[in-house]
Amino acid sequence: MVITKSGGDPGAGAYIQIRGQNTINGNAQPLFIVDGIPVSNSNINDGSAAGNAIVQQSRINDINPEDIESMEVLKGASAAALWGTRAANGVIVITTKKGKDSKGKVNISFKSAVSFDKVNKMPPLQTTYGQGNNGRFIQGNKYSYGDLIADRTGGPDTYITDPTASGYQGYVTFPDGTKRYAIASGTAANPHGGKNSKDIYDHASDVFQTGHYTDNALNISGGNARSNFAISYSNLSQDGIIKAFSNYQRNTARVNVGSQFTEWFRASANVAYTKVGSSRVQQGDNLDGILLGGTRTPPDFNNQYYTGTYTNESGQVFNDAHVSYRNPLGIDQNTIYSNPVWNINNNRNTSDVDRITGNVELNITPKSWLSITGRTGIDNYTDARLERFARNSASFLTGLLSKNWITEKQFNTDVFANANKTFSNNFSGSVLVGVNYNSRRYASLSDQITSLIVPTAPDILTNALNSNLTAKNYNQLIRTYAYYAQAEVQAYNMLFLTLTGRSESASTFGSKTNSSFFFPSAALAWQFTKLKGLESSSILSFGKLRLTWGQVGIQPQPYQNFTTFAPASFGDSYANGVSAASSLYGGGYVRSTTAGNDYLSPERKTESEVGVDLRFLNNRFTFSGTYYNNNTKDVILSLPVPYETGYAVRNINAAELSNKGLELDASADIFPQSAFKWNLSANFSLNRNKVLSLAGATAYTLPDSYAGQSLIQGQPFGIFYGTDFLKDESGKYKLDANGFPQGGTSNEVVGNPNPKWRGGLGSTFSYKGVSLYLLFDKVYGNDFYNGTRGALYLIGTHGDVGNTSVAPTGGIKDYNGNTIAAGTKFQGNIQDFGAGPVALTQAWYQGPGTSFSSASTKQFVEDGGSTRLREVTLNYSLRSPGFRKFTHLSSVDFALTGRNVVLWTKYTGTDPEVSITGPSLSRGQDWFTNPNTKSLLFSIKINY
Amino acid sequence: MGRYKSNSIHCKYTDAMKTSFSHKITIVLLSLILLSSCQDLFNESNIKSNPNAVTDVDVATLLSGTLLGVSMLHEDTDVRISAIWAGELNGLSRQHQTIASYIVSASTFGWSPLYPVASQARLIQTKADAVGDKWTKGVGQVLEALVIAKATDLYGDIPYSQAFDDVKYPTPVFDKQADVYTALQTVLDNAIQNLSAPAGLAFADQDFIYKGSVAKWKAAAYTLKARLYLHTGDYAKAVTNASSGIGSTAGDALTPHGTSQGVDDNQNYDFFRINRAGDTGFDGAYLPVLMQSRIKSANTKTDETALYNHYFKVGISTTGALDPNTADGMFTEDAPHPILTYYENQLILAEAQARLGVTDKALAALNSVRAGLSGGYINGKTMSTTGRKYDAYTLSDFDPAGIANPTKLATTQTALLYEIxxxxxxxxxxxxxxxxxxxRLEKASPKVQLSIPLYAGTQKPQRYIYPQNEINTNPNVPKPLPDQFTKIPIFQ
Structure with a gap:
């Protein structure tokens, strides 16, 4: 299982993957079950937020971890057959803490933790060359290919303050009273122009701080022989690593009660309420993204002066100026890239979630061999989101306010009967039959205004002309019902056979396909150490062989069976597009470019696995290994079709995917007899996936891909499908006359984001009440696309382009064919592509050498493998009889934990664990992604 | 939970269970929870139909939506790339800087929304036929021709004869460009015939280009025919059709724009000013150089200052940059954008007549454009009076020593052609x-060309590369894949 955080933002969503990718269209995340009720783990990136790259939360984060008694991961299809068409990506079953028979005593436990978090890795930035172009300083220029900062005279800059002088542009007055005027550009004679200052600024720390959170949880529980209760409350309060508008507040409360009223009747109820409020900043491919504006800022520009009052040439004064490196005087409505410091103080994106989950369960035991259970639960939440771009923001010069309301409501009911029978000493069995009904509603409503009339008004949607208001809504209802049965047989205390079957109907199946589908599974376990000869073995203390086979379905997304018409709107990669919603255009509609399909049926995943569990020397050493092989047929694909058919995609049961893998776990108790204990545990897993068929299409490019992540027949899932430099038949680069490679014209496979293997190594030392836990993990052999590096090459701020090189004897050619004379210093690097060394200068980095060009995707594909010290925990537990007697407490536990402590990676960007597109299927890409964090956490837990 | 109906319940398994229930509470529980007729659960309007979209619209509504698509296709990235490759605009940063170095690949380009819009235009015709309407059908045909003409002009051989029928032709063949041109002329002939019908459906409210004027659509169809004949060198037919084409600036097909970003703002404004400010501009481009040569020059009948200032403005994106005039010129937020115009019609007429040797009529057509510019009109806007001079030329201005013959061409015909x-x-x-x-001018005879310098290398870009999506989905894409320097057939 792979869990990957989408970013270092508070509450950021996570990508969870169990045994490889099994589907293309829709949710590839596992199903979460809490106390028998499926709950939402949505990570909805909708509304304008999707375009503005705000990291959204995964809804499973709403659970208080202190409420969790146990968590079980059901990986295989057979284990999941009981959970139906949403279980194909695995099931995570969470059971919450219930009260126990405490003989009337009330157990109170209080846990308090404080954590300090900071950025763990940032892309390298250069600090040697100033703002400008072609070696000359130019104020407000987009690049950092300017003058050598060290060669400047030092001291304050020479401003153009005389209104009659050429180049006078007015001035900005900062809040501290200082003023900034235009600075003369460099010339051939004086490349520095009026820029004298040698000050440089670290833009990696412009907006970041040491974030922190406090997490307090109180659990009270108790019970007697018949009834029990558990009550909990928790509060998590986090200030993120970004200085402003980055926080997360979670309050949870839970009540779990149960009572055995009579011999045959038991009732229980669990209710939980969660309230989450958070603010997030923008990231990614977005003019207001904090990393985009920050890392593109020249090293000699101070982002801390981000606002002020601009006075123009004719003396007109504009308040609330946005001062950024492209707009150093804060000229009104002229921002271009935002200053990240301005951004975090002006643009606000909040989310407020209210969520209630709960279930009621009744158990009836009419006969000792028969029990009947009815369980009904709900999971309802609303998420009220706000996005606000202040006036003078880069993306919305006149401001934007957007409000989105998202609600999800899930209702689930199971009724099942379980019968047990013991036939003889050697045979026993049980049968379970049940029925399930599930209903999920999703609705969203969003309203957005641009061109705010009063820029400082509160968040009201009337603050714009009607022509600048857009509104939309979306509704979705999915229902399923299913009948299921499970039979278990035990023989001779060593053979265990489980058979399951589920017949399911879902409202999302096409109207012209079968209304129900059947999914069977079988599992056989043989505990061979119960055999006569092995029973008393002193070496092998436990041995079990497992064989399972099962099928599980994946539901289509709703409404894919219709071809629809929608209000016309047309966009473009580099412009915001037009929409028929304008009164100018009369509200036209056009046919959707997605062709509907009445024959959509569920995807069907078949998995078989074989495994072994072994324990040796009285359980001192354990080993478990599993090999699995799964295959998903009829994978629903938005199959790209030639546009000239009139459609862009057709939803069709078309593709076939497979995953095979190996999972190994081992543990060892090194000093079983001593007071000093050392436990080692290790795990290793590998997964190989392959796209077996794509229904005739050569390639299917995943949505949200920056490196062309695609499905191609015969290739692993989501490989990078992009360009490489032009090659000849033998695969060598075709170099131009100057010795530089040339841009490729069509795509090929240039990388694979899927790791070759993953491994983990854990070690626990303990002595009496003290223990030290270390956990290392490793991801090996995965490619990562560093688009950020390629983009910063063009801008000139990347660490690599801050080098000063010296032309070797005989001179050296740059990309434009100009010769740099021997001994001349230049900004850039020297590289040999096969025809002798050439100079990589601004011309190269702004031509084929940038990820903005189509020349070569491959040059930015890096090794994304990593080894990390994931966790270090030092625990100290006070629970001696003397302590208990003295304090009347049962125990006090102290823990000091470091998370994500050390990262070893060849990857040159931020932590390769984060992903720009959140938990989407396009893996392994970096495009100005907000960085990941490392944390130091101290906690204390008091049990009464 | 509130919407849950307690009436339903009970499916197949309950029969088997029933006998064993001995407690009343069990029955109460089951009747609360089980379901009586499961299929009824799917009898909900939010399941039977898509609650978020309609499944059909009338022809006039579709016409309006399609017009918007056609409008967008005249202000999109493809058009901006063409402007860069024509040397009119320069790419200065990020993606557009590399495009200006002619570094492009199959994934630089796309056929959406181009072909989907063309298919909407075809769908208009199908829907018009269904209600027996000629006028909307005619407009649909003009729109289809406009879009397909763009496709073939940028890509050469393209799918057309088998396009828009996904069931019969899931992977359409690529037609020869000459055949596409022939087919387009036929489509436009049919359009003209349909638009000549005595009566038809009113669509004034939906037609934001011509407010339902069938006569204007007909004239536009003739102008488009003339443009296509000019491309193929059929100058006589170009003259004939242009003579029935758009007859005044009132007949200009212009997309109106407003001030709402991402809704109705001018897409060049959006690109130049908001989305990609400073990424393109006119520094280093040939167009401002050409226009500067017509200011205070020997050509005393011409002063391009007003138009120059209408097109360009210094210092919008950064100090000293020669930027598109998004402040008070051609690229303001609400500036209309041209699709087919009277000036183009007259310039087709002028060039075709000049190439046929009918210099007097050519001159008259050119002077009609100059008269319009002299009045300040351009693409629905009025430029400043300062530095605006377009006096009528006489043929003698194109003598070897004439004022309007800056490159000293030997004949009146070639000098006039140069000016045109x-x-x-x-x-x-x-x-x-x-x-x-x-x-086209590399081939057209007599050969007269502007000396436009290349931005990079020695090869002139000649076409767009077939899009990666097309390569991925249609095996009929020509192989080997023609690169950006390979000429398209009609200009070979």
Missing amino acids: IAQRYIFFLMQYEAFNDVR
Whole structure:
């Protein structure tokens, strides 16, 4: 299982993957079950937020971890057959803490933790060359290919303050009273122009701080022989690593009660309420993204002066100026890239979630061999989101306010009967039959205004002309019902056979396909150490062989069976597009470019696995290994079709995917007899996936891909499908006359984001009440696309382009064919592509050498493998009889934990664990992604 | 939970269970929870139909939506790339900087929304036939021809004869460009015939280009025919059709724009000013150089200052940059954008007549454009009076020593042609016809060209590369894949 955080933002969503990718269209995340009720783990990136790259939360984060008694991961299809068409990506079953028979005593436990978090890795930035172009300083220029900062005279800059002088542009007055005027550009004679200052600024720390959170949880529980209760409350309060508008507040409360009223009747109820409020900043491919504006800022520009009052040439004064490196005087409505410091103080994106989950369960035991259970639960939440771009923001010069309301409501009911029978000493069995009904509603409503009339008004949607208001809504209802049965047989205390079957109907199946589908599974376990000869073995203390086979379905997304018409709107990669919603255009509609399909049926995943569990020397050493092989047929694909058919995609049961893998776990108790204990545990897993068929299409490019992540027949899932430099038949680069490679014209496979293997190594030392836990993990052999590096090459701020090189004897050619004379210093690097060394200068980095060009995707594909010290925990537990007697407490536990402590990676960007597109299927890409964090956490837990 | 109906319940398994229930509470529980007729659960309007979209619209509504698509296709990235490759605009940063170095690949380009819009135009015709309407059908045909003409002009051989029928032709063949041109002329002939019907459906409210004027659509169809004949060198037919084409600036097909970003703002404004400010501009481009040569020059009948200031403005994106005039010129937020115009019609007429040797009629057509410019009108806007001078030329201005013969061409015909193509080049800013001209004039006879320098290398870009999506989905894409320097057939 792979869990990957989408970013270092508070509450950021996570990508969870169990045994490889099994589907293309829709949710590839596992199903979460809490106390028998499926709950939402949505990570909805909708509304304008999707375009503005705000990291959204995964809804499973709403659970208080202190409420969790146990968590079980059901990986295989057979284990999941009981959970139906949403279980194909695995099931995570969470059971919450219930009260126990405490003989009337009330157990109170209080846990308090404080954590300090900071950025763990940032892309390298250069600090040697100033703002400008072609070696000359130019104020407000987009690049950092300017003058050598060290060669400047030092001291304050020479401003153009005389209104009659050429180049006078007015001035900005900062809040501290200082003023900034235009600075003369460099010339051939004086490349520095009026820029004298040698000050440089670290833009990696412009907006970041040491974030922190406090997490307090109180659990009270108790019970007697018949009834029990558990009550909990928790509060998590986090200030993120970004200085402003980055926080997360979670309050949870839970009540779990149960009572055995009579011999045959038991009732229980669990209710939980969660309230989450958070603010997030923008990231990614977005003019207001904090990393985009920050890392593109020249090293000699101070982002801390981000606002002020601009006075123009004719003396007109504009308040609330946005001062950024492209707009150093804060000229009104002229921002271009935002200053990240301005951004975090002006643009606000909040989310407020209210969520209630709960279930009621009744158990009836009419006969000792028969029990009947009815369980009904709900999971309802609303998420009220706000996005606000202040006036003078880069993306919305006149401001934007957007409000989105998202609600999800899930209702689930199971009724099942379980019968047990013991036939003889050697045979026993049980049968379970049940029925399930599930209903999920999703609705969203969003309203957005641009061109705010009063820029400082509160968040009201009337603050714009009607022509600048857009509104939309979306509704979705999915229902399923299913009948299921499970039979278990035990023989001779060593053979265990489980058979399951589920017949399911879902409202999302096409109207012209079968209304129900059947999914069977079988599992056989043989505990061979119960055999006569092995029973008393002193070496092998436990041995079990497992064989399972099962099928599980994946539901289509709703409404894919219709071809629809929608209000016309047309966009473009580099412009915001037009929409028929304008009164100018009369509200036209056009046919959707997605062709509907009445024959959509569920995807069907078949998995078989074989495994072994072994324990040796009285359980001192354990080993478990599993090999699995799964295959998903009829994978629903938005199959790209030639546009000239009139459609862009057709939803069709078309593709076939497979995953095979190996999972190994081992543990060892090194000093079983001593007071000093050392436990080692290790795990290793590998997964190989392959796209077996794509229904005739050569390639299917995943949505949200920056490196062309695609499905191609015969290739692993989501490989990078992009360009490489032009090659000849033998695969060598075709170099131009100057010795530089040339841009490729069509795509090929240039990388694979899927790791070759993953491994983990854990070690626990303990002595009496003290223990030290270390956990290392490793991801090996995965490619990562560093688009950020390629983009910063063009801008000139990347660490690599801050080098000063010296032309070797005989001179050296740059990309434009100009010769740099021997001994001349230049900004850039020297590289040999096969025809002798050439100079990589601004011309190269702004031509084929940038990820903005189509020349070569491959040059930015890096090794994304990593080894990390994931966790270090030092625990100290006070629970001696003397302590208990003295304090009347049962125990006090102290823990000091470091998370994500050390990262070893060849990857040159931020932590390769984060992903720009959140938990989407396009893996392994970096495009100005907000960085990941490392944390130091101290906690204390008091049990009464 | 509130919407849950307690009436339903009970499916197949309950029969088997029933006998064993001995407690009343069990029955109460089950009747609360089980379901009586499961299929009824799917009898909900939110399941039977898509609650978020309609499944059909009438022809006039579709016409309006399609017009918007056609409008967008005249202000999109493809058009901006054509402007860069024609030397009119320069790419200065990020993606557009590399495009200006002619570094592109199959994934630089896309056929959406181009072909989907063309298919909407075809769907208009199907829907018009269903209700027996000729007028909307005719407009649908003009729109289809406009879009397909753009496709073939940028890509050469393209799918057309088998397009728009996904069931019969899931992977359409690529037609020869000459055949596409022939087919387009036929489509436009049919359009003209349909638009000549005595009566038809009213669509004034949905037609934001011509407010339902069938006569204007008909004239536009003739102008488009003339443009296509000019491309193929059928100058006589170009003259005939242009003579029935758009007859005044009132007949200009212009997309109106407003001030709402991402809704109705001018897409060049959106690109130049908001989305990609400073990524393109006119520093290093040939167009401002050409226009500067017509200011305070020997050509005393011409002063391009007003138009120059209408097109360009210094210092919007950064100090000293020669930027598109998004402040008070051609690229303001609400500036209309041209699709087909009277000036183009007259310049087709002028060039075709000049090539046929009918210099007097050619001159009259050119002077009609100059008269319009002299009045300040351009693409629905009025430029400043300062530095605006377009006096009527006489043929003697094109003598070897004439005032309007800056390159001293030997014959009146070639000198006049030079002036016409220069006028076309200037007028077609941000229309892909400028890029068509640059490539077409390498072949058209007599050969007269502007000396437009290349931004990089030694090869002139000649076409767009077939999009990666097409390569991925249609095995009929020509192999080997023609690169950006391979000429398209009609300009070979």
